[in-house]
Amino acid sequence: MSLRLPTGGRIDRNRTLTFRFDGRTYHGYHGDTLASALLANGVKVVGRSFKYHRPRGIFGAGSEDPSALVRLGDGARAEPNTRATQVELYDGLVAYSQNNWPSLKWDISAALGLLSRFLPAGFYYKTFKWPGKFWPYYEHIIRHMAGMGEAPTDRDPDRYEKRHAHCDVLVIGGGATGLSAAKDAAAEGNDVWLVDEGIPEAPANVTVMARTTAFGKYDDGLYGLLQQSSSDQAANAPRQILWLLRAKRVVLASGAIERPLVFANNDRPGIMLTSAALRYLDSFAVRAGRRAVIVTNNDSAYEAARKLIDGGIEVAAIIDQRHMAERHEIAGCEVLNNHAVIDTAGRGGLRHVTIAPLDVNGDAVPQAERRIDCDLLCLSGGFTPSVHLYSQAGGKLAFRDDIQSLVPDTDVPGLEVVGAANGDDIAQASAAIALSHAPGKQFIDLQNDVTAADVALAAREGYRSVEHLKRYTTLGMGTDQGKTANLNGIAVLGRALDKPMADVGVTTYRPPYTPVTIGAFAGRDVGAFLAPTRRTPMQEWHEDNGAVFVPAGMWRRPHYYPSPGESPSDAVSREARMVRQGVGIVDVSTLGRIDLHGPDTAEFLNRVYINGFKTLAIGMCRYGVMLRDDGMIFDDGTVARMDEEHYIMTTTTANAGPVMAHLEHYLQVVWPELDVHLTSITDQWAVTAVAGPRARQLLENLDSDMEFANQALPFMGWRAGQIGGIPAQVYRISFSGELAYEVAVPAGHGQACWEMLLAAGKALDVIPYGTEALTTLRVEKGHFVMGPEADGRASADDIGLSGMLSKRKDFIGRRSLRLPALAPEGRLNLVGLLPVDGKTAIPPGALILDRATAAPEAEKAGHVATAVFSPNLDQPIATAMVINGRGRLGAQLWAHSPLDNRIVPVEVVHPVFIDPKGERLRA
Amino acid sequence: MSRYSLASLVRHGLTGHRDWQPAWRDPEPKASYDAVIVGGGGHGLASAYYLAKNHGLNNIAVLEKGWLGGGNTGRNTTIVRSNYMLDGNAKFYEHGMKLWEGLSRDLNFNVMFSQRGVLNLAHSKGQLETFRRRGNAMRLNGIDAELLNRDQAAAFVPGMDVSRNVRFPVEGGLLQRRGGTARHDAVAWGYARGADQRGVDIIQNCEVTGIRRDQHGVTGLETNRGFIGAKKIGLAVAGHSTQLAAMAGVRLPIESHVLQAVVSEPVKPVLDTVVTFGAAHLYVSQSDKGELVMGGDIDGYNSFAQRGNLPVIEHFAACLVALFPQYSRLRILRNWGGIMDMTMDGSPIIGTTPVPGLFLNGGWCYGGFKATPASGWVFAHTIATGQPHALNAELSLDRFHTGRVLDEKGAGPYPWQH
Amino acid sequence: MPDTSQRRSALAGTAAGDLIQERADLWIKRVYGDVAEIEPPRQPNRATANNGVHALWVAPGEWLLVGEGEEIQIEAASSDLSHGRTVFRIPANAARQILAKGCPLDLRETEFRPGHCAQSVLAAVTILVHYLDDGEYMDIHVARSYGRFIHDWLKDAALTLPE
Amino acid sequence: MKKVPGPIHGSTEGNNVMLLIPCPHCGLRDQTEFSYCGDATVTRPATPEDADDAAWIEYLYMRDNPKGPHDELWQHVHGCRQLLRVGRDVTNHEIKAEDPS
Numbered sequence A: 001m002s003l004r005l006p007t008g009g010r011i012d013r014n015r016t017l018t019f020r021f022d023g024r025t026y027h028g029y030h031g032d033t034l035a036s037a038l039l040a041n042g043v044k045v046v047g048r049s050f051k052y053h054r055p056r057g058i059f060g061a062g063s064e065d066p067s068a069l070v071r072l073g074d075g076a077r078a079e080p081n082t083r084a085t086q087v088e089l090y091d092g093l094v095a096y097s098q099n100n101w102p103s104l105k106w107d108i109s110a111a112l113g114l115l116s117r118f119l120p121a122g123f124y125y126k127t128f129k130w131p132g133k134f135w136p137y138y139e140h141i142i143r144h145m146a147g148m149g150e151a152p153t154d155r156d157p158d159r160y161e162k163r164h165a166h167c168d169v170l171v172i173g174g175g176a177t178g179l180s181a182a183k184d185a186a187a188e189g190n191d192v193w194l195v196d197e198g199i200p201e202a203p204a205n206v207t208v209m210a211r212t213t214a215f216g217k218y219d220d221g222l223y224g225l226l227q228q229s230s231s232d233q234a235a236n237a238p239r240q241i242l243w244l245l246r247a248k249r250v251v252l253a254s255g256a257i258e259r260p261l262v263f264a265n266n267d268r269p270g271i272m273l274t275s276a277a278l279r280y281l282d283s284f285a286v287r288a289g290r291r292a293v294i295v296t297n298n299d300s301a302y303e304a305a306r307k308l309i310d311g312g313i314e315v316a317a318i319i320d321q322r323h324m325a326e327r328h329e330i331a332g333c334e335v336l337n338n339h340a341v342i343d344t345a346g347r348g349g350l351r352h353v354t355i356a357p358l359d360v361n362g363d364a365v366p367q368a369e370r371r372i373d374c375d376l377l378c379l380s381g382g383f384t385p386s387v388h389l390y391s392q393a394g395g396k397l398a399f400r401d402d403i404q405s406l407v408p409d410t411d412v413p414g415l416e417v418v419g420a421a422n423g424d425d426i427a428q429a430s431a432a433i434a435l436s437h438a439p440g441k442q443f444i445d446l447q448n449d450v451t452a453a454d455v456a457l458a459a460r461e462g463y464r465s466v467e468h469l470k471r472y473t474t475l476g477m478g479t480d481q482g483k484t485a486n487l488n489g490i491a492v493l494g495r496a497l498d499k500p501m502a503d504v505g506v507t508t509y510r511p512p513y514t515p516v517t518i519g520a521f522a523g524r525d526v527g528a529f530l531a532p533t534r535r536t537p538m539q540e541w542h543e544d545n546g547a548v549f550v551p552a553g554m555w556r557r558p559h560y561y562p563s564p565g566e567s568p569s570d571a572v573s574r575e576a577r578m579v580r581q582g583v584g585i586v587d588v589s590t591l592g593r594i595d596l597h598g599p600d601t602a603e604f605l606n607r608v609y610i611n612g613f614k615t616l617a618i619g620m621c622r623y624g625v626m627l628r629d630d631g632m633i634f635d636d637g638t639v640a641r642m643d644e645e646h647y648i649m650t651t652t653t654a655n656a657g658p659v660m661a662h663l664e665h666y667l668q669v670v671w672p673e674l675d676v677h678l679t680s681i682t683d684q685w686a687v688t689a690v691a692g693p694r695a696r697q698l699l700e701n702l703d704s705d706m707e708f709a710n711q712a713l714p715f716m717g718w719r720a721g722q723i724g725g726i727p728a729q730v731y732r733i734s735f736s737g738e739l740a741y742e743v744a745v746p747a748g749h750g751q752a753c754w755e756m757l758l759a760a761g762k763a764l765d766v767i768p769y770g771t772e773a774l775t776t777l778r779v780e781k782g783h784f785v786m787g788p789e790a791d792g793r794a795s796a797d798d799i800g801l802s803g804m805l806s807k808r809k810d811f812i813g814r815r816s817l818r819l820p821a822l823a824p825e826g827r828l829n830l831v832g833l834l835p836v837d838g839k840t841a842i843p844p845g846a847l848i849l850d851r852a853t854a855a856p857e858a859e860k861a862g863h864v865a866t867a868v869f870s871p872n873l874d875q876p877i878a879t880a881m882v883i884n885g886r887g888r889l890g891a892q893l894w895a896h897s898p899l900d901n902r903i904v905p906v907e908v909v910h911p912v913f914i915d916p917k918g919e920r921l922r923a
Numbered sequence B: 001m002s003r004y005s006l007a008s009l010v011r012h013g014l015t016g017h018r019d020w021q022p023a024w025r026d027p028e029p030k031a032s033y034d035a036v037i038v039g040g041g042g043h044g045l046a047s048a049y050y051l052a053k054n055h056g057l058n059n060i061a062v063l064e065k066g067w068l069g070g071g072n073t074g075r076n077t078t079i080v081r082s083n084y085m086l087d088g089n090a091k092f093y094e095h096g097m098k099l100w101e102g103l104s105r106d107l108n109f110n111v112m113f114s115q116r117g118v119l120n121l122a123h124s125k126g127q128l129e130t131f132r133r134r135g136n137a138m139r140l141n142g143i144d145a146e147l148l149n150r151d152q153a154a155a156f157v158p159g160m161d162v163s164r165n166v167r168f169p170v171e172g173g174l175l176q177r178r179g180g181t182a183r184h185d186a187v188a189w190g191y192a193r194g195a196d197q198r199g200v201d202i203i204q205n206c207e208v209t210g211i212r213r214d215q216h217g218v219t220g221l222e223t224n225r226g227f228i229g230a231k232k233i234g235l236a237v238a239g240h241s242t243q244l245a246a247m248a249g250v251r252l253p254i255e256s257h258v259l260q261a262v263v264s265e266p267v268k269p270v271l272d273t274v275v276t277f278g279a280a281h282l283y284v285s286q287s288d289k290g291e292l293v294m295g296g297d298i299d300g301y302n303s304f305a306q307r308g309n310l311p312v313i314e315h316f317a318a319c320l321v322a323l324f325p326q327y328s329r330l331r332i333l334r335n336w337g338g339i340m341d342m343t344m345d346g347s348p349i350i351g352t353t354p355v356p357g358l359f360l361n362g363g364w365c366y367g368g369f370k371a372t373p374a375s376g377w378v379f380a381h382t383i384a385t386g387q388p389h390a391l392n393a394e395l396s397l398d399r400f401h402t403g404r405v406l407d408e409k410g411a412g413p414y415p416w417q418h
Numbered sequence C: 001m002p003d004t005s006q007r008r009s010a011l012a013g014t015a016a017g018d019l020i021q022e023r024a025d026l027w028i029k030r031v032y033g034d035v036a037e038i039e040p041p042r043q044p045n046r047a048t049a050n051n052g053v054h055a056l057w058v059a060p061g062e063w064l065l066v067g068e069g070e071e072i073q074i075e076a077a078s079s080d081l082s083h084g085r086t087v088f089r090i091p092a093n094a095a096r097q098i099l100a101k102g103c104p105l106d107l108r109e110t111e112f113r114p115g116h117c118a119q120s121v122l123a124a125v126t127i128l129v130h131y132l133d134d135g136e137y138m139d140i141h142v143a144r145s146y147g148r149f150i151h152d153w154l155k156d157a158a159l160t161l162p163e
Numbered sequence D: 001m002k003k004v005p006g007p008i009h010g011s012t013e014g015n016n017v018m019l020l021i022p023c024p025h026c027g028l029r030d031q032t033e034f035s036y037c038g039d040a041t042v043t044r045p046a047t048p049e050d051a052d053d054a055a056w057i058e059y060l061y062m063r064d065n066p067k068g069p070h071d072e073l074w075q076h077v078h079g080c081r082q083l084l085r086v087g088r089d090v091t092n093h094e095i096k097a098e099d100p101s
């Protein structure tokens, strides 16, 4: 009879599926897992272990399995370290064994096993230190030996989704306990969700989520669920869905996981958990072996034996480690009490086990050992309640001696643990280890190859805390997180330290319960959706007209608009020159705009800016600078007074959000008595700056009811009217030092306005310019900006703005100006720099030293803030922050850029290079 | 105490490893010590080690409330670098880098310091210029730094997506080749073993609950294992500095925040360096065991819970997939958090306090693992001599009283923004 | 008064979808303090409607007026946001499924009903969801500069509907 | 005139004390709708000019940073944009139900 039974199981025998493992073709049925199908085909070895590269087989039947890890799929869909026990079989599935070379059967690194006596836990801490330079080579070898599967090298073609959901009751686990809890809760009229890693029964009025793991408990009743798509799912369906479920009440019915027993060579393929062997029979009609031995320390083995026998598996013997007066009887099966398995044999599978009686100390008596032939050894070491999510939720555990396990001990609000997860209905068990002196390795963690000897060594060397044990030996740190290993580790450590298990403690449970795909966590936040992109009302025009873009926060702003064949720097120089000589327009819609309404607005502005705002007249604007309370410059911009109680503030692009939050904070928390309403209106307006000596001419060419002559619209004035039928506001504000206006229209008319401006300027040779020309113009004019000059460490005085600091009122940050650190002496000042030779570019990001060579101890005099080529001065210029810079005008210093080996002698000059008197902007 | 070497490993291998000695003793606390360090993390242990080694003190103890290295030393993303811009930080961290380079041999314990390079990616011209300034400052401080353009960055990190049509294209980056990673636990264990060998009492499961002082200064500590006298006390309790300082009546410019980290399932070597994504906050490297180790921003609110929430993890994952779309199918294996001292200027505090005999080592924010050797070195100096070392002179607590803060990011007194 | 018919949509140049319609014809005003002309909801998360003008609670003492026809004149101080927002109208059932993919609001029918509104976040962008009284549609408001991004996002999220 | 509402009362509905942040206006909302704004007990000197250096430094830089209940400010940035005072236990992130007062 083949290993597959003719009847039974939850498989569909009418749907035969073909799959390949390590290049060979096999068949299975719909409803199989990869593991059950491999077992049915007699495949025993499916991979190699982490450290010693020992053959590894199928050990469990679900997420607890530490060892049946394969690579699923090819190419971009390859998925390393996949647990064969949880892969639903589908037609055409391909899988490969891992961690072996050249093949699963003949693995070179398995030779390491021979050296293993010199490679105990933590061996790498003790060696490879000498000679120091060799470490990279040693490390290279260690890294290649370690790792498990291979990561894919191509972009993941699949789609992942994320969903927010809410329910009254979440039941985790669809076993008998979970099902009845779900039914009860639904009967009470609750909105109930039931999730299970497998495919549970589906009661009425319950939202049942199959193939769904509750992987983590987070704050606010939030549970992370990972739903795996079924192999039958539609092609465009997401591969996995990560649910963010908020449940008012949670029932944890996650069951218990069977524990292995510890003895020499307990890792051979063919050795598995008894519960797994039963699952393969029940669910898949697969016999995990033909002739079995069961080794146990509890009563559950006997019922299991009957079921195995019923399923057609010969059970040669039950080896019960317990010292019991009475022996259970099972027909056709030898039952031995007070015996243990002390060794196993077989290459690429199991041939026989060696058993021996135990002495009074629980140690095996080697003289009395004997062999039993079998190809399946079922381990029945008791059950460990799955308390992971309970522990993540902050629940505390207590050790229960009768079942040799940790169980929930304290209440967690909103979370109820029931069934086997709570330690209920679990058979009494004795200790999971019976020590033998057989020479073979006694594995505790089958994935990370941690043995009982490693645990004992750790204890001997002082790594006695259970957390030290874990980190020194890597016990429980594999992809299964020690679901079958940790309790046995605690038991062995307890023995080594001569401590009861209850006093050993347990390592911290952390999410995820089973590993969660990175793509699922990323969900929809991939590609263009990684972060929002903002568009100005004129974005399309910029795109259609060849702008090169630069990121500015969430925006992408035109950097420059190259003409055909023009280099970037030529384009920028042309744009900056054209503005100074003629007229240019630039999209400044990204600047933050805030509407302020209310009777106390003037008072509020007065407290927010360093300069006074009470005298600002309707129809006028004022430039202002804001500080943080620690005295550092926070932002700058203009405020226009629209009406008696209505003002509009502009902020820098990057700070639009932070300034709004800053204002709200002071308004709501510090000065709640002020009656001011704030609304962000950045998105309502499209704003174009028109700058250059011909700016007024351009505006006058428009079809508008506004007048732009100096008397009608003076510098820092604003007017409202219409342009070509569009309502508009025109502000006479300049950041370039030129005659300039900002034209604001409702956003939906932005592009039309932009086009009208270009048309009106056509005869004037108007050009659009980008942010790089804007930078060039403002450096020529000596304007600081947030970032390069005011980098969060600059005071108003540093930037040369002390004249603006009002002496007549208090304002945010004023008090800090009296702190010793803000005394002017020794601070960095904003200055201009010119190359001494008049032509060498000043390296951006250069440090300023007062000598030509950089001795390591050289005191730094400052740094270059913004360096540009000025087309209007026809030479490189820069702004810089220099210690006591204002006192050093005319001095020669050196700009050092060791990154690209440049040293440029520079002269410190006043930062305003063009029109220091401001005649052009008032023209 | 036997030395660790290949020879000793072979010798013990032949005898079944039965004769290895404990890496450190487990002594009962004495009634009093010349100096007591509170906190058995890397910093506390390194301080004790250098107090013994450099300053000849041996009547000293380290008190740890839990297990050695169980604080942030045991839960960080292990990045070691000295790529700081401001002098006060740069010189200090660079001293640390030099100590790292000889640490395994000095401790006779392989801390697996791996100088695989730390690459900070830039995604705009502006960001690259900021890096340029930092790189130049580093070079002038004698620290290695290279500015990579996009092609060089792509060559340095094979497999990274440097295409133009992505949300945050890579424009280049700042590389410190001498930067890298180290085996975090080994650092704690190596220092503990070294200190123990020099006579330091390392006392685990000993929680400090109070600090006693008289008019002259500190006199000792209340602990769950009784009173322990001490002439000098050094606090190195990352995350809990405010609590311990408060026991002596000292208030600090520090808030505790949670920083999370995650590891993926282990895979064969795919990433040979440390990469940080500049457009949002993510750093990633691959451990010698094979996991991708990732960290990023703090959760952003005060916390002592040592665990965080999902939004941050979702963000790590999104950033990783942006940089390495091929890692999307790998899985997160574990996720944890650590409680960190966030200072008001983002820089650490090491030095004296207003209470005579009480010294503070804290405020490490995101970055104290790399500081471990340097921090121990200068803290030992400060405790032994009562005066700060030249390297921690600028890292004094006093700087907040004058406003002379050391704000690398210019973010101001909002710790959750540093 | 801006002529809404000539307003250029933030979505100009993109393909329109069937499911997700832009409401380009609305006027929108944020008003502060007492509004005599219309009875605004006193309760958060609620909207009232009079003669085609909806008043949505947005903050204490602040409402959003959203209208389809002639813009009503009001005495109280206000900020015009007619051009500053992009509004999507989506059949309620689809909206619920789409929003669940990125917005943490509890939009279950039992919780979020016609005449309700709520401000929240979707893909890191502030949104306002308004469940129209007819029970058939939800309006989703976003700042105009994010209009294209959110449109793309919503369309992409709708690709796999129904599930 | 706006005021910062007093301490907020966490919901104990369904026996589920949670970090869903209770906005006194909008109701229980997801944390991602909010931004953290620091310790609410820090008070800015009413007349900063009269504060001595020590008092000003206290306000700017020094924090209690209690390990336990923490009175803090959150702003409902993606909602009504109000700043709220929230009592949260920073050891387990629970927002405490407090007596209405």
Ligand SMILES: Cc1cc2nc3c(=O)[nH]c(=O)nc-3n(C[C@H](O)[C@H](O)[C@H](O)COP(=O)(O)OP(=O)(O)OC[C@H]3O[C@@H](n4cnc5c(N)ncnc54)[C@H](O)[C@@H]3O)c2cc1C
Pocket (backbone or CB within 6 Å): B038, B039, B040, B041, B042, B043, B044, B063, B064, B065, B066, B067, B068, B069, B070, B071, B072, B073, B074, B075, B076, B077, B078, B079, B080, B206, B207, B208, B209, B236, B237, B238, B239, B240, B244, B259, B260, B261, B295, B337, B338, B339, B340, B364, B365, B366, B367, B368, B369, B370, B371
């Ligand atoms: C997720 C994460 C990632 C990080 N990544 C990096 C990185 O990549 N690179 C980097 O350089 N830094 C990183 N850091 C920061 C770094 O981990 C820390 O700055 C550093 O480890 C601090 O070391 P320490 O010895 O000061 O503190 P810890 O290791 O935390 O040691 C302090 C010890 O004090 C003990 N203690 C506390 N209170 C008491 C008491 N009352 N009595 C007795 N003992 C007490 C604690 O139990 C603890 O063991 C990261 C931090 C985290 C959380």
Ligand SMILES: NC(=O)c1ccc[n+]([C@@H]2O[C@H](COP(=O)([O-])OP(=O)(O)OC[C@H]3O[C@@H](n4cnc5c(N)ncnc54)[C@H](O)[C@@H]3O)[C@@H](O)[C@H]2O)c1
Pocket (backbone or CB within 6 Å): A062, A172, A173, A174, A175, A176, A177, A178, A195, A196, A197, A198, A212, A213, A214, A215, A253, A254, A255, A256, A300, A383, A386, A418, A419, A420, A421, A424, A425, A426, A427, A513
């Ligand atoms: N003989 C024994 O010692 C023993 C041991 C265990 C259980 N049992 C018996 O089994 C019966 C049923 O027990 P039960 O219902 O408590 O447990 P169960 O093991 O039958 O069911 C638990 C279910 O939870 C699922 N699960 C666990 N963690 C999950 C997670 N994080 N996400 C999603 N799904 C998860 C599992 O896939 C499993 O289907 C009980 O009556 C008990 O007597 C007996």
Ligand SMILES: Cc1cc2nc3c(=O)[nH]c(=O)nc-3n(C[C@H](O)[C@H](O)[C@H](O)COP(=O)(O)O)c2cc1C
Pocket (backbone or CB within 6 Å): A467, A476, A477, A478, A481, A507, A508, A510, B074, B075, B076, B077, B078, B184, B263, B287, B289, B291, B293, B333, B334, B335, B336, B337
């Ligand atoms: C660099 C590094 C690598 C880690 N690798 C693993 C790992 O491979 N497997 C694992 O389970 N945990 C790994 N961890 C996480 C630890 O298990 C643990 O979560 C962390 O040290 C925090 O401790 P705690 O979870 O006990 O609080 C790693 C931690 C660090 C810092």
Ligand SMILES: [Zn+2]
Pocket (backbone or CB within 6 Å): D023, D024, D025, D026, D027, D076, D079, D080, D081, D082
């Ligand atoms: Zn709100």
